[in-house]
Amino acid sequence: MSSGPQAQVTLAPPAPVFARRTLADRESVLGPLMLAPALVYVILLVGVPFVLAILLSFSSATAGSLDFNWVGLRNFTRLLSDPQFHRSLGNTLRFMLVSQVLVMVLAVTAAHVLDAAFVGKRLVRSLLLLPWAAPVALASMAWVWIFDSTFSVVNWTLKVLGLLPGWLYWFGEPGLATVAIITVHVWRMFPFATVIVLAGMSAIPQDIREAAVVDGAGFFRRLFHVNLPMLLPVVTVAVLFGVVFTATDFSVVWLLTRGGPYNSTHVLATLAFQRGILGANLGEGAAVALFLLPVLLVAAVVMLRLARRAEVGT
Amino acid sequence: MHDRTSRTRGAGDPNHREGVKLGMDESRKAAGAGAAQAEDVRISRREFIRKAAVATAALGMPYFYVPKYSLAQQRTLRILTWSHFVPAFDEWFDPFAQRWGRERGVQVTVDHVSFADIVPRANAEVAAQQGHDLFFFLSPPSAFEPHVLDLRDINQEAERRYGPMVPLVRKSVYNPNSRKFYGFSDNWVPDPGDYLKSVWTAVGYPNGPATWDDLIKAGNEIKRRFPEIQIPIGIGFSQDIDSNMATRAILWSFGASIQDANENVVLNSEQTIRAVEYGVRLFRECMNPAVLSWNAASNNQALNARQTAYILNSISAYRTAQDNRLPVADDIWFVPALRGPGGRWASEHVMGVWVIWRFARSPDLAKEFLLHLVDNYRDAVLASKLYNFPSFMGSVADRRVPVAEKPDAGRRWMRAAVIRDPFGSNPPDKLRVLADAEQWSTNIGHPGPANPAEGEIFDTYLIPDMFAQAATGRLSVREAVQQTHRRCVEIFRKWRQQGLVGGGRDR
Incomplete structure (x- = not known):
């Protein structure tokens, strides 16, 4: 009992009653104030455009006009009967699913390779990140040349090797254009996923791995029964990122094919740009852009719950 | 721990006054030898906030203060145009615009964008209701009609100076329904x-x-x-x-x-x-x-x-x-x-149409500049290596020719230029077919x-x-x-x- 007041006197002498409290002392003000710039930034650059897009999707707004005519769900109902929209929606889902499956297979494989000890491992890890770090516009320009229908370096190489009897018109045929787009998506996304999986692997307790080895579990048994279950939360996060990035990506498709040939490779983002900005049909463009939002929201919630459950389970 | 400690200290705290931020652990460290030296490099929250505020104010000052000051002193004209397919044209156009500005005490800014970015950029400027005074399009920007000034005055003035504009040009700058000249064209480009x-x-x-x-x-x-x-x-x-x-x-x-x-x-x-x-x-x-x-x-x-x-x-x-x-x-x-x-x-391969936004700050300067551009169109045609064709054929005629004869004189000059290409064609008359381009081109x-x-x-x-x-x-x-x-x-x-x-x- 007696030590309390003594300690108070020694460690924290009471401030004089006239002491002026400045902003730096008032955390209830300082905290929000320090957060404000980031908050304003997000509200102005994400929140406002987002709300504006929702409002536009219920209007017949056109570029070159600031008039706002409420049309209810007309833009959405019109889209539901638009074959080009159906195709774009299908492409968005197809590109997303196929690329994510490939990304995860490649990422888990690469993570296991990079987890092993070998000479030059650090260099390989750094190089692996290059596709992720490279500006997408720059990278896509390189891929445009790699897959150019007339001058494709892939074609020329295959020709020289005697492996290509005809010619592959990468961007001129919908199937090949799809392959090209998915290739670039995978190339971009898999380094990021690899890094995440690598981080997850380093978090797996060494004794569990060693116990599996001692118990005589082979590589695939360890992979499917030890590593992957324990990696599930982190893999889910990587997939979630990948899904969101791929489903909302505009630049890869636009820079590679601009939605061609004959609108066959449009995704929702590029169709929205074509209809809303180039075609001056802002209302319809906004409706296209927002169409996937509920789907992505549900996917995100489900995946985060899965990840949480897996985490709790571990 | 740090936060709670900070709250309990007031201005009277000697450690606080010295700019040393101390927590409980740090108090103990401070008692130790050599600690004071280590803590000299740390700054208190107060000091940090004060310095950050000063730095922000210093960095932000020019944006709030200098432009206001300079705007009051000098008129400005902001131009957005494309990166021309013939780069030599831009090398001519930018100094041309700057020279015009210097002669009139106008600060001219010329921004170039890729041809594919023109429409998206225009949409952004309309949405923001601010941007450039003069905006260049490669095809008739009729969708933007509600947001641009009626340029009847300078279209008529150019016709008064140089005779009628090329018919396909008129169809690309004039809306017969609203009877509005939504654009002003200096050039069009044939597509042979x-x-x-x-x-x-x-x-x-x-x-x-x-x-x-x-x-x-x-x-x-x-x-x-x-x-x-x-x-x-x-x-x-x-x-x-x-x-x-x-x-x-x-x-x-x-x-x-x-x-x-x-x-x-x-x-x-x-x-x-x-x-x-x-x-x-x-x-x-x-x-x-x-x-x-x-x-x-x-x-x-x-x-x-x-x-x-x-x-x-x-x-x-x-x-x-x-x-x-x-x-x-x-x-x-x-x-x-x-x-x-x-x-x-x-x-036509390109229909060059300028618009002046309703929200332009210097519409009069923009109009003056456009007429000045057309006044010098022979130079523009040559700078584009005969890529640009004049929208007002009379604008490339000799200055001494009477207005009524200017369109024909301009067409003769264009014909002569393409028949004897001054830019190294072999043979020199290789571009001859362009002489009649007006007859087979349309909008x-x-x-x-x-x-x-x-x-x-x-x-x-x-x-x-x-x-x-x-x-x-x-x-x-x-x-x-x-x-x-x-x-x-x-x-x-x-x-x-x-x-x-x-x-x-x-x-």
């Missing part, structure tokens, strides 16, 4: 056929094709005799500006069009069916799927790499070959628009005026897509035409509701 003379000579056409029929006949022969040429005929059916021009040229030459002269949609016609059938034949016999994926540069690259023997383009592909001293330059020759059953038509929207509906159809590539879908067999010719017609009708209806498009008796 570019062909490899050696190849066409070898297949019996030394002067290149004259009709659309020639294109298929010779294309087949080129395919047979020159297997190294991947794409005998290089006409894009893609989502790009050149494909837009080329497919319209086919439509018009077969007597078809999207709209009639009164802005009624007439695409669904037997003429269109025949035009698309022709496109299907051309694609299957003389082209390959590469043309479905072309961008604006692809046909230039293919021609300069001798991977195609004919393209529809301006002279920029040729000028690029010259600038890069490619041997192919001497082999590139030109033909006028090809003749079809419905006549001989080519779209987007032909035979009617340019309007926002035509603009939307242009910018969403409906016509090249119609050809591509039929050519690849994805739709039958009739289905492709009908589907495109329906979409065109929808678009026209939408713009009619805004009062910007006439007609209403769609087929």
Whole structure:
């Protein structure tokens, strides 16, 4: 009992009653104030455009006009009967699913390779990140040349090797254009996923791995029964990122094919740009852009719950 | 821990006054030897906030203070234009604008964007209701009519100085429904056929094709005799500006069009069916799927790499070959628009239209600058290496010529320039076909005026897509035409509701 007041006197002498409290002392003000710039930034650059897009999707707004005519769900109902929209929606889902499956297979494989000890491992890890770090516009320009229908370096190489009897018109045929787009998506996304999986692997307790080895579990048994279950939360996060990035990506498709040939490779983002900005049909463009939002929201919630459950389970 | 401790300290705390931030642990450390030295480099929260505030204010000051001051002192003109396909033009234009500004005490800013970024940028400026004073488009910007000033005054002034503007130009800057000049054009660009003379000579056409029929006949022969040429005929059916021009040229030459002269949609016609059938034949016999994926540069690259023997383009592909001293330059020759059953038509390759936004801060300066630009258009034509053709032909006439004679004098000067190309053509009269370009060139929207509906159809590539879908067999010719017609009708209806498009008796 007696030590309390003594300690108070020694460690924290009471401030004089006239002491002026400045902003730096008032955390209830300082905290929000320090957060404000980031908050304003997000509200102005994400929140406002987002709300504006929702409002536009219920209007017949056109570029070159600031008039706002409420049309209810007309833009959405019109889209539901638009074959080009159906195709774009299908492409968005197809590109997303196929690329994510490939990304995860490649990422888990690469993570296991990079987890092993070998000479030059650090260099390989750094190089692996290059596709992720490279500006997408720059990278896509390189891929445009790699897959150019007339001058494709892939074609020329295959020709020289005697492996290509005809010619592959990468961007001129919908199937090949799809392959090209998915290739670039995978190339971009898999380094990021690899890094995440690598981080997850380093978090797996060494004794569990060693116990599996001692118990005589082979590589695939360890992979499917030890590593992957324990990696599930982190893999889910990587997939979630990948899904969101791929489903909302505009630049890869636009820079590679601009939605061609004959609108066959449009995704929702590029169709929205074509209809809303180039075609001056802002209302319809906004409706296209927002169409996937509920789907992505549900996917995100489900995946985060899965990840949480897996985490709790571990 | 840190936070709680900080709250309990007041200004009277000696440690606080000294700018040393201490927590409980740090208090203990402070008692230790050498701790004071380590803590000298730390700053208190107060000090940090004060310094950060000062730094922010110092960095932000110019944005809030200096512009206001300078705006009060000097008038400004902000110009946005494209990065010209002939780079030499920009090297002339930017100093030209700066010189004009210096002479008038005007601070001129010229920003260049890629041609593909023009429309998105315009949309952004309209949405923000701020941006440049003068904005340049490559095709008639009729959709932006509500947001631009009526430029009747400077169009009339230019006509007063130099005589009437070229008819296809008038159709691209004037809306007959609203009776508004929504733009001011200084230039348009012809779209001739570019062909490899050696190849066409070898297949019996030394002067290149004259009709659309020639294109298929010779294309087949080129395919047979020159297997190294991947794409005998290089006409894009893609989502790009050149494909837009080329497919319209086919439509018009077969007597078809999207709209009639009164802005009624007439695409669904037997003429269109025949035009698309022709496109299907051309694609299957003389082209390959590469043309479905072309961008604006692809046909230039293919021609300069001798991977195609004919393209529809301006002279920029040729000028690029010259600038890069490619041997192919001497082999590139030109033909006028090809003749079809419905006549001989080519779209203008570029329709350069300036607009002045309603929200422009210096509209008068912008108008003054545009007239100054037209006053010096002979220099502009030469700076573009004969790529730009004047919208007011009289503007390139000799200054001493009376106004009434200026248009003819200007046309004579253009003819002389293209017949004796001062930019190293071999032979010098290689560009001769451009002398008559006005006769076979027409505007987007032909035979009617340019309007926002035509603009939307242009910018969403409906016509090249119609050809591509039929050519690849994805739709039958009739289905492709009908589907495109329906979409065109929808678009026209939408713009009619805004009062910007006439007609209403769609087929």
